[in-house]
Amino acid sequence: MELNPHDLIRIYNQDDLLTDASLPEWAVSALVHAPYAVVRRAPSKNGLIPVGIRGSKKNERLPAWLISSVVYEVISPEMLVSPLQWKIKQHELNPSILSLKSITPILNQEKLYWGPTGSTAFELATGIKTLTEESDLDLVLRYNNPLPVAEGLSLLDKLNKEAGVRLDIQLETPLGGVSLAEYVNSTTVLVKTLTGPMIVDRKTLWSKLDHVMTFKQ
Known part of the structure; x- marks a missing residue:
């Protein structure tokens, strides 16, 4: 099974989640209402998947590990491009979702x-x-091959002109994730890797390293 950061995984049993301490009350409640965890950027260990649990507040975030053998449903960002996959009412669209459609x-x-x-x-x-x-509106763009800076700048300009909300776009490269806005405006960028953030020359984002991730396409 191939998983990428930002994939959502449906949780069928809270006992399948491993944490350093007991689940806080907000996490238990969140999983009852929406039994999903998101794949976070960290190395897997002993067959466990690094995931995060989110609550209703911004400060309610908890890292955890999920037993890989119990994964039944994975929802990738790419799947959510299609409205057919949405579990919302069309007449209640938020500005972020309207911008996504645009x-x-x-x-x-x-x-x-x-x-x-x-x-x-x-x-x-x-x-x-x-x-x-x-x-x-948070987005991820996945690139296995180098993105020409001029092409990225043009794309960012088009998207910002069309969207009705602020865009936070992450460019996923084999080395890790980097802000698209930073990538097109600076030769050095902060990249989120499997082992933590680091500052690199943007040209190295597609270096062929043994431990980097590649994406399903």
């Missing part, structure tokens, strides 16, 4: 591997209200 033709025309993440993805996948009127 920019979808641009990204599909570019033939990219992409999808919504964060609160937008969680609400679309679960039907649980998590977005506010002020929420950003």
Whole structure:
């Protein structure tokens, strides 16, 4: 089974989650209402999947580990591009979701591997209200090959002009995730790797390293 950061995994039994301490009350409640965890960026260990549990508040986030043999359903950001996968009512669309609909033709025309993440993805996948009127739209773009800076800058400009909310776009590379805005504006970038954040020259994001991730395509 291949998993990537930002994938959502449906949890069928809270006992399948391993944490350093007992689940806090907010986490238990969150899993009852929306039994999902998100794959986080960390090395797997002993067959366990690194995941995160989210509550209704921004400070309610908990790292955990999930037994891989009990995974029954995975929802990737790419799957949530299609409204057919959404578990929300069309007449209750938040500005972030309306912006997602507006920019979808641009990204599909570019033939990219992409999808919504964060609160937008969680609400679309679960039907649980998590977005506010002020929420950003989080996106991930996956690139196994180097993205020309000029091409990235042009794409970012098109998306910002079309979206009605602030965009937070992460460019996923074999080395890790980096802000698209930072990538197109700076030769050195902060990249989130499996082992932690590091500052690198943007040209090294596609270096062929033994331990880096590649993406399903």
